Amino acid sequence: MVGTPRPQFVLFGSSIVQLSYSNGGWGAILSDIYARKADILLRGYYGWNSRRAVQVLDQVFPKDASVQPSLVVVYFGGNDSMGPHSSGLGPHVPLPEYKENMRKIAKHLQSLSDSIRIIFLSSPPVNEEKIRGNASGFFSELVRTNELCRQYSEGCIEVGKETGVKVIDLFTAFQNRDDWMNACFTDGVHLSEEGSKVVVEEILKVLKNAEWKPCLHWKSMPTEFSEDSPYDLVAADGENDIKPIRVDFSQGNSVGLVGCILSACFCNSEALHLLSCN
Numbered sequence: 001m002v003g004t005p006r007p008q009f010v011l012f013g014s015s016i017v018q019l020s021y022s023n024g025g026w027g028a029i030l031s032d033i034y035a036r037k038a039d040i041l042l043r044g045y046y047g048w049n050s051r052r053a054v055q056v057l058d059q060v061f062p063k064d065a066s067v068q069p070s071l072v073v074v075y076f077g078g079n080d081s082m083g084p085h086s087s088g089l090g091p092h093v094p095l096p097e098y099k100e101n102m103r104k105i106a107k108h109l110q111s112l113s114d115s116i117r118i119i120f121l122s123s124p125p126v127n128e129e130k131i132r133g134n135a136s137g138f139f140s141e142l143v144r145t146n147e148l149c150r151q152y153s154e155g156c157i158e159v160g161k162e163t164g165v166k167v168i169d170l171f172t173a174f175q176n177r178d179d180w181m182n183a184c185f186t187d188g189v190h191l192s193e194e195g196s197k198v199v200v201e202e203i204l205k206v207l208k209n210a211e212w213k214p215c216l217h218w219k220s221m222p223t224e225f226s227e228d229s230p231y232d233l234v235a236a237d238g239e240n241d242i243k244p245i246r247v248d249f250s251q252g253n254s255v256g257l258v259g260c261i262l263s264a265c266f267c268n269s270e271a272l273h274l275l276s277c278n
Helices: 026-033 050-055 095-110 128-133 148-161 170-175 193-210
Strands: 008-013 039-044 072-076 115-119 166-168 243-249 256-264 271-276
Touching: 008 026, 026 039, 026 193, 050 095, 072 095, 095 148, 115 148, 115 193, 148 166, 148 170, 166 193, 170 193, 193 256
Parallel strands: 008 039, 008 072, 072 115, 115 166
Antiparallel strands: 243 256, 256 271
16 A cells, blocks of 8 residues: 555446546546545446445455545446346346345445445436447347436435435436537447536535535645645746645536646745646
8 A cells, every 4th residue: 555545535336437537537537636635446347237246345345444435436227227138147137126236335335434425326318329329239239228227316316315325316417418418428328528527527516515524525635745845846036936736627517627726935925826727
């Protein structure tokens, strides 16, 4: 383990988690925003359903670990919600079992620490037309419909209410955009950069508004090694230093670029903040 431990945020789920560092993904965006504040750990498993997740809970989140996560963001449901295959094989999990599996995940995570925080992501909608257009001869028919996504999204929300876990309703959040079907997906299922921005926006809303102590919103968390140093960059006057600190450039409801705020310390102890976008 690397020294100077930071809070750990674990992203646990299926392909939407595994791919969250690709194509301007939401995992990569969170890592950028939380640079020098928290370590974002990826535990994503392409094609998995909640049934497989329950089987490995003790391995991914051992109860005797020396350090437990501060936050776990969980996404399962997209594969569970696929229509059943006539052979009985495939990722489909009946809705009642899916809900029970999510209860088991919540219970296990809550048992790790009194201070652990959990967010469930519900199943987002899909672009059914694009899925049909991307059909491959390598697979049997893949049944993905928005009606099934809606049912499993609502099931996830129900479990959150039962267990006290905060749930982000991605099924609704995506459809708040008029262009969601074309803008939010790469293949009708997996997220584009625009789709990932929706996920990040919703996660940051929860972290900002939750009455959690300590607060896990990036603005409320300390920046590692942020103290003044004689090795900081020298200002144009040749006397003062300039210290770069990571900052978010969000405006309105959209996640903006993560830029650099330059804090110049003057002799009168006043700080001048110069915003410079990378």
